[in-house]
Amino acid sequence: xxxxxxxxxxxxxxxxxxxxxxxxxxxxxxxxxxxxxxxxxxxxxxxxxxxxxxxxxxxxxxxxxxxxxxxxxxxxxxxxxxxxxxxxxxxxxxxxxxxxxxxxxxxxxxxxxxxxxxxxxxxxxxxxxxxxxxxxxxxxxxxxxxxxxxxxxxxxxxxxxxxxxxxxxxxxxxxxxxxxxxxxxxxxxxxxxxxxxxxxxxxxxxxxxxxxxxxxxxxxxxxxxxxxxxxxxxxxxxxxxxxxxxxxxxxxxxxxxxxxxxxxxxxxxxxxxxxxxxxxxxxxxxxxxxxxxxxxxxxxxxxxxxxxxxxxxxxxxxxxxxxxxxxxxxxxxxxxxxxxxxxxxxxxxxxxxxxxxxxxxxxxxxxx
Ligand SMILES: C[S@@+](CC[C@H](N)C(=O)[O-])C[C@H]1O[C@@H](n2cnc3c(N)ncnc32)[C@H](O)[C@@H]1O
Ligand SMILES: [Zn+2]
Numbered sequence: 001x002x003x004x005x006x007x008x009x010x011x012x013x014x015x016x017x018x019x020x021x022x023x024x025x026x027x028x029x030x031x032x033x034x035x036x037x038x039x040x041x042x043x044x045x046x047x048x049x050x051x052x053x054x055x056x057x058x059x060x061x062x063x064x065x066x067x068x069x070x071x072x073x074x075x076x077x078x079x080x081x082x083x084x085x086x087x088x089x090x091x092x093x094x095x096x097x098x099x100x101x102x103x104x105x106x107x108x109x110x111x112x113x114x115x116x117x118x119x120x121x122x123x124x125x126x127x128x129x130x131x132x133x134x135x136x137x138x139x140x141x142x143x144x145x146x147x148x149x150x151x152x153x154x155x156x157x158x159x160x161x162x163x164x165x166x167x168x169x170x171x172x173x174x175x176x177x178x179x180x181x182x183x184x185x186x187x188x189x190x191x192x193x194x195x196x197x198x199x200x201x202x203x204x205x206x207x208x209x210x211x212x213x214x215x216x217x218x219x220x221x222x223x224x225x226x227x228x229x230x231x232x233x234x235x236x237x238x239x240x241x242x243x244x245x246x247x248x249x250x251x252x253x254x255x256x257x258x259x260x261x262x263x264x265x266x267x268x269x270x271x272x273x274x275x276x277x278x279x280x281x282x283x284x285x286x287x288x289x290x291x292x293x294x295x296x297x298x299x300x301x302x303x304x305x306x307x308x309x310x311x312x313x314x315x316x317x318x319x320x321x322x323x324x325x326x327x328x329x330x331x332x333x334x335x336x337x338x339x340x341x342x343x344x345x346x347x348x349x350x351x352x353x354x355x356x357x358x359x360x361x362x363x364x365x366x367x368x
Contacts, residue, residue: 001039001201001202001203001204002020002025002035002039002040002041002197002204002205002206003020003204004182004201004202004203004204005159005182005183005184005203005204006018006019006020006025006204007156008159008182008184008216008217008220008221009025009041009043009184009204009206009215009216009217010027010215010216010217011027011029011031011033011043011215012031012033012043012044012045012208012213012215013027013029013031013045013046014027014029014031016028016029017217018033023035025041036190036193036194036197038190038193038194038197038198039194039197039198039205040190040193040194040196040197040205040206040207041204041205041206041207042190042193042206042207042208043206043207043208043215044207044208044209051188051189051190051207051208051209052188052189052209053187053188053189053190053191053192054166054189054191054192054309055189055191055313056191057308057313057318058189058191058308058309058310058313059166059167059189059191059192059195059309060191061304061305061306061308061309061313062166062167062192062305062309063167063195064301064305065302065305065306065309066167066169068302068305070296070298070302070306070337071169073292073294074170074249074292074294074339075169075170075173076173077290077292077341078170078173078174078225078227078247078249078341079170079173079174079176079177079178080177081247081341081343082160082174082178082223082225082245082247083174083177083178083181085223085245086158086160086174086178086180086181086222086223087158087178087179087180087181157180157181157182158178158180158181158182158222158223159181159182159183159184159220159221159222159223160174160175160178160181160182160183160184160221160222160223160224160225161183161184161186161214161216161221161223161224161225161236161239161240162183162184162185162186162224162225162226162227163186163210163214163224163225163226163229163230163231163232163236164186164187164210164226164227164228164229164230165185165186165187165192165196165205165225165227165229166187166189166192166195166196166227166229167192167195167196167199168183168185168192168195168196168197168199168200168203168205169199170225170227170249171183171185171196171199171200171203171225172199172200172203174225175200175202175203176200181202181222182202182203182204183200183202183203183204184203184204184205184206184216184221185197185199185203185204185205185206186205186206186208186210186214186216187205187207188207188208188209188210190207193205193206193207210229210230210231210232210235211230211232212232212235213235214232214235214238214239216239217239218238218239219238219239219240219241219242220239220241221239221240221241221244222241222243222244222245223240223244223245223246223247224236224239224240224244224245224246224247225246225247226246226247226248226249227248227249228249228250228251231248231276231279231280233279233280233283233284234283236283236284237283237284237346237347240346242346242348244346245287245343245344245345246284246343246344246345246346247341247342247343247344248341248342248344249339249340249341249342250268250273250276250339250340250342251268251337251338251339251340252268252291252338252339252340253267253268253270254293254336254338255268255336255337255338255339256306256335256336256337256338257335257336257338258333258334258335258336259303259328259329259333259335262324262327262328263303263307263312263321263324263325263328264312264315264316264321264324265307265310265312266310266311266312266314266315280344282347283346283347284344284345284346284347285344285345285346285347286342286343286344287343287344287345288342288343289340289341289342289343290340290341290342291338291339291340292338292339292340292341293336293337293338293339294336294337294338294339295334295336296333296334296335296336296337297332297334298332298333298334298335299332300322300325300326300329300330300331300332302332303325303329303332303333304318304321304322304325307321307325308321
């Protein structure tokens with residue numbers, strides 16, 4: 001519900017706090033914003049109609065694919081890792097627990113990149129039921145976040161901001177494992193927002209373009225999550241508490257390698273990882289990096305949903321993709337999904353890109 005997170009939100013026009021009224025919210029300056037009947041709040045300074053975001057068909061495909069459970073292993077893994085930190089303390093926690101503690105079904109593929117390098121790319125991806133591999137990299141102690149003493153809550157429920165949350169699938173799963181936490185699902189697609197708003201009672205869903213200023217208070221989030229979604233490093237840094245963490249999930253270049261060619265999928269551009277690195281430089285320092293490969297077992301319908309929920313949907317039509325699936329995999333396929341999960345700490349001393357009022361509770365007004 002939006003009321004769960006309203007105190008963390010700001011007016012996109014004047015950046016003051018928001019108050020709830022019947023069917024809408026408003027700021028002290030009188031700017032007001034409709035609460036959709038579906039429960040989400042569009043917070044844009046007069047450009048709601050121009051919002052980008054996934055189409056109705058893409059979101060339907062994503063919902064169906066997620067609902068079939070192909071992403072469960074990734075969602076569980078994220079929830080396991082991140083919920084403990086939200087409830088148990090962020091400072092030292094993420095670095096401590098994420099490093100060297102990956103056990104169970106995850107068992108391999110430790111990446112050998114330097115700690116402050118980023119890999120991955122902006123793309124939509126697929127996930128699967130069976131975790132096949134994954135390890136973590138111990139890249140040293142947490143940086144940039146010891147002054148709070150580690151609760152990550154600053155006197156209130158820890159808040160998770162999910163950037164490009166889609167249907168809210170990962171955020172809802174995380175909140176189920178973190179009973180005290182609240183989540184802000186940010187997306188530009190009203191079709192996604194409708195789902196996210198009802199994905200969990202402690203989710204508040206807001207519609208905005210994440211490429212611009214986020215209508216969220218400075219230094220209010222204990223965790224910022226970004227799963228296959230666009231990123232805005234300056235804003236993610238600004239909304240994050242100094243002791244908070246940024247978790248980014250990206251597909252690797254090996255992602256769905258078996259089906260990329262025959263189905264004409266949009267591929268992961270290796271140069272995107274360089275661009276991502278450059279984007280985050282100066283804002284975040286990588287703390288940990290996990291690789292995770294999943295063997296999927298997909299019916300033809302699953303394959304179609306997987307293709308049509310991602311960027312390929314912008315280039316190809318469903319009947320065309322269905323025909324290609326029928327031609328190559330009439331009884332389904334078993335491609336490998338391949339992801340990287342990165343955990344970053346905000347750089348201390350980063351120049352403030354201040355948008356909005358001071359933190360909601362307890363936190364510092366600016367990050368230095
Ligand atoms: C590939 S989907 C990932 C959704 C979700 N994180 C998941 O993995 O299920 C990318 C999401 O980002 C949203 N998106 C794309 N561009 C955006 C923008 N400029 N501002 C806000 N959301 C955006 C899309 O609507 C979509 O829901
Ligand atoms: Zn205002």
